[in-house]
Amino acid sequence: MGGQPIGLGRASLISNTSDEHRNLRESVAKLVAGYGRAYFQDVVAKGQKADALWADMGAAGFLGVHLPEEHGGGGGGLADLAVVIEEMAAQGCPMFMIVISPAICGSVLAAHGTPEQKQRYLPGIADGTFRMAFAITEPDAGSNTHKITTTAHRDGDGWRLRGQKYWTSGVDECQALLVVARDADPGPDGRNTLSLFIVPTDAPGLSFQQLDSALQLPEKQFTTFFDDVPVERIGLVGAEGEGLKQVFAGLNPERVAAACMANGIARYALARGAQYARERIVWKAPIGAHQGVAHPLAKAYIDVELARLMTMRAATMTDQGLDAAEAGNIAKFAAGDACVQALDQAIQVHGGNGLSNEFGLADLWFIGRMFKTAPVSREMVLNHIAQHSLGLPKSY
Incomplete structure (x- = not known):
């Protein structure tokens, strides 16, 4: 079904921010790699749901890692969920439901739900047996x-x-x-x-x-x-x-979660692109030996790592109870752009093969492109930064 976890062959700048996150990242990667990109593509092609992967993620405690322990969660924070979401996508399985049900709905209910609502819904959201749109x-x-x-x-x-x-x-x-x-x-x-x-x-x-x-x-x-x-x-x-105040308990986690998924997709694309550039021989040399191939991949990697750093910063600020609106918006903006760049370059490196679903890249394109528009458009992010960070007059 799957195989070994996908990676770039070395620890990136933020992969090992703590022993807990390193262990969590490795555990999620191992579980999801057991399914792999081919499983995810097959489910989509058949119009089915990724229920088996979802159930295993819930049983392992990954879906509710950020929710309160007294309601069946792991007692962690958004930074922990950020690791889970990114690593799922980095293994070729970007599941929107983890953003929708645990990240948005779970976070809102944990912050504003009544005791009865928390008791009724959060345990199921945490273990995946109950899903909320x-x-x-x-x-x-x-x-x-x-x-x-x-x-x-x-x-x-x-x-x-x-x-x-x-x-x-x-x-x-x-x-x-x-x-x-x-x-x-x-x-x-x-x-x-x-x-x-x-x-x-x-x-x-x-x-x-x-x-x-x-x-x-x-x-x-x-x-x-x-x-x-x-x-x-x-x-x-x-x-x-x-409701407006309550919604914001879910909107910033949504921005961070979306950035995590974009970053994970970008990591997957770069890993595939780099592997192909190392292995594809043209005129007696790997194509990755040519700067025309190597430099765009390296530039994409730099932008992805910068987006990951800001994403984790936004998640950590949220967990610390700080105002993370600016950081969350910047993270989502940067991750959306970096994801499209990484996907585009990975597809380009593959040449014609990049358009074949067999190589697992082309069918990610519109997902990656979506992050430039949703959950908030890059134009609205720029409006926010212009007004709140730079003190410029409101434009809308």
Whole structure:
């Protein structure tokens, strides 16, 4: 099925930041390499889910490494989950569900869920037996969360949700959704605030339609429809009207997790590109002996390592309770660009073979390219840095 873990043949700058992370990285790499890129490609080609890999990751404690021990997690932090996500992708198996369910939903519930919600959902999220999707993006809202139109209408002691979401990843394999909705009734200040709700995926009135996406992943993308979907009081996360604050408990981990996946894909691509450049002989010499091949790979490696350093910095700042918004945005920006560069160069090194799925690179292209757009576009990252880091006037 799989084989030996993929690597560049030496420890990189941040691979061994601690004994714990080194051991964690090696353990994840060994488990995922047992499945390998071919397994992941086969699952995608057949329209199946990577359930076997997911189950083994959960059983090993890797999915919930950042969640509280009292709720079935490993008691670590985002930096630990960052290692797990990156190493999965570096072995050719970038699973979006680990970003969606443990990183986003798990982090939000751990920070803002009620004691009952934590007890009910976190153990399953940690061991992989319960998956939760995240529904925030809408067709007309984009990056502007304040323009969300999915609305929560009061209905007795609960609510009914009306509206639709877009690019809801993996909802077909989840047992519940974490939904961001606008309160239909204005608050004391006259504004319609946001709230977070947990909605079972078999709730009446909830339906979803698959999007035709270029992403070659086990997790499919959907438009999700809410037609008077009932939500009981126990489905409200934290306090009503505080959804915007609660969402940010998941958005920065999402940025860091996305950067980790991009960095892992880049590492996989560089390892494949470097191996091919060492082994491919043209005119009696390995093509990697030529600077026209070697230098672009080396440049890509430098940019990937810089992105990895900033990603780990953002994760560590989050774990320390510091404001990691700037670091998280920079990490995601740098990782997205570095991933595309690494993939492009690895494909180029392979020549025509780079376009063959047999070599495991071409079908990663749109996944890597996505990180320049999602979970936040590079333009919005630049807006954030211009305004908050450089003190420039707000442009939007």
